Amino acid sequence: MHLRARTVRLAVAALVAGLALTGCSAPEPQNGGGEGEQTLRLALSAAPTDLSIGNGITGDPTIYLAVYDRIVHRHGDQLEPGIAESWEYNADRTQLTLNIREGLKFSSGNALDAAAVAANIEAVRTIPATTQLVSAVSGVEAPDPSTVVVTLSRPDASILPNLAEALGAVGDPEVLGEDSSKLAPIGSGPYILNTEKSKTGSLYVLDRNEDYWDVESFDFEHVEIQAIPDPAAVQNALLAGQIDYGNVGADVVSQFKDNPKFHVGDTTGGFPILALIDRTGSIVPALGDVRVRQAINHAINRDEIVEKLLFGQGTPTNQMFNPQYGAFDEGLLEKGEYDLDAAKKLMADAGYADGFELTMPSNFLTAYYEPTLTQSLGDLGITVTWEPVQFTDLYPKVFGGSYGAFFIYGAGYPFPAQDANASLTGIFNPFGYTTPELDALVAAANAADESEQDAAFKKVNAYLVDQAWFAPLNVGKSSFVTTAEVEFDPTVGYGFLSAFSVSN
Incomplete structure (x- = not known):
């Protein structure tokens, strides 16, 4: 579960957000473009600062995933053809062959062939935000225009499903690494960013790419996206008919449920996590003792948090794996049960009966949970001392060793290999800590046949819970609202515009 460095992605998903009713002009609540054309109006919590290849795994991915097509697609936990029409592994799962769809072009008119796909995979191997996600890739070749061969130094079951996310986006090689692609990306996706109508930092206009190979899956000819940092305004914007979709809190969703102008639904929200990252005790010595980390898990009353902070809209969990899929283990929940007496005994046994001091970063994501965690x-x-830190500075400070623990939101993936990879790399394991036992469990799970992966990754899950690498709090449930003219399918996945359709 996690916002892979993508870590943040879930948090932002939980905050998808509001359209300011002042300070900028909102789109008129009617269809845009030519006669009969449909316009979808959305609001994001933050404007994208870099849309170039490799930068879509942090922040809200909606625009990124609209402009760029991906090597593989997915619907829920099912992988489907994308740029690659098919794929296959060799016997020991150290070579992945991708069979590229013929006749594809970028919006620039340049051909999207195997060489272009290979160039993009090579690019993400060198970009800081993505390099750990493809660390198993040792080589990429395009022996002919329709074939890409990815060589792995070790089996990695997360590679293929990751290629169905932002990691698998493919941009025009002519602008890879160019500054121009940060705000004027060139892809082959279902939409093209209209740079003339867009206003960087406030309004983003997308026009449907009529040459896209699967254009019939996208009902809306145009998408208008406002980027505004005020989540509360989404409620008013929806009521005013200024946007067509938004997440709303459990305390206000009742305003929409009986209103025929809206559809209301639920989807999995953010996974709030207290990441206990100093597992060697080099920053906070106490955290190097597994008994202290276990004590912290027992000191958190997860049931009460769901009841009082989430108004019952969530499920307690102590696991980093998505509870909707096979690596989650109901039997492990007891290891996270609230038991303050047991927690205090563990602290005493570890030599910390009187506690210790812990500094953690404070930002807009942590504020709601700070009093409870304190x-x-x-x-x-x-x-606990909460140190104010701008979110943009969080990653550098965590990787720089400023904190032994921090609070963040993660996101559960539909594939356990992705949850494991996210838990063991990037922001959730910034110092690269591991053990021989864990390495063996992960290697066995990655090498397992698809039919055996759930059971194999369940052992990885058990290890992380036993060693208390993390203190997850719950799996939140997020309510979303659409206007009556728009339908949203939450099983498609967050950030994908194919989830939206015209209501019949």
Whole structure:
């Protein structure tokens, strides 16, 4: 589960957000473009700062995934053809062959062939935000225009499903690494960014790519996206008919449920996680003792958090794996049960009966949970200091060793290999900590046949819970609202415009 460095992606998903009603002009609540054309109006919580290849795994991916097509597609936990019409592994799963769809072109008119796909995979191997996600890739070749061969130094079951996400986006090789692609990306996706009508930082206009190979899956000829940092405004924007979709809190969703102008539905929300990343105790010595990390898990009353903070809209969990899929283990939940007496004994056994001091970064994501976490850890004598940090500075400070623990949102993936990879790399394991036992479990799971992967990754899950690498809190449930003219399918996946259709 996680926002792969993508970590943030889930948090942002939980905050998808509001259209400001002042300070900028909102689209008129009617169809745009030519006669009979449909316009979908959305709001994001933050404007994208870099749409170049490799930068779509952080922040909201909606525009990125609209402009770029991906090597593989997915619907829920099913992988489907994308730029690659088919694929196959060799016997030991160290070579992945991608069979590229013929006749594809970028919006620039340049051909999208195997060489272009290979160039993009090579590019993400060198980009800081993505390099760990493809660390198993040792080589990429395009022996002919319709074939890409990806060689792996070791089996990695997360590679293929990751190619169905932002990691698998393919841009025109002519502008790979060019500054121009940050705000004027060139892809082959279902939409083209209209740079003339868009206003960087506030309004993004997408026009449907009529040459896209699967254009019939996209009902809307145009998409207008406002980027506004005020989540609360989404409620008013929906009520005013200024946007067609938005996430709303459990405390306000009742305003929409009985209103015939809207559809209301639920989807999995963010996974709030207290990441206990200093597993060697080099920054906070106490965290190097597994008993302290286990004590922290027992000191958190997850049931009460769901009831009082989430108004019942969520499920307690102590696991980093998505509870909707096979690596999640109901039997492990007892290891995260609230038991303050057991937690205090563990602290005493570890030599920290009087607690210790812990500094963690504070930002807009942590504010809601700070009082609860301060109280829960305080019950163990742990004195928490919340240090204000701009979210843009969070990653550098975490990777730089400023904190032994921090709070963030993650996102559960439909494939356990992705959850495992996200838990063991990037922001969730910034110091690259591992053990021989864990390495063996991960290697066995990655090498397993698809039919055996759930059971194999369940062992990885058990190890992470036993060693208390993390203290996940819950799996949130997010309510979304659409106007009556728009339907949204949450099983498609967050950020994909194919999830939206014209209501019949």
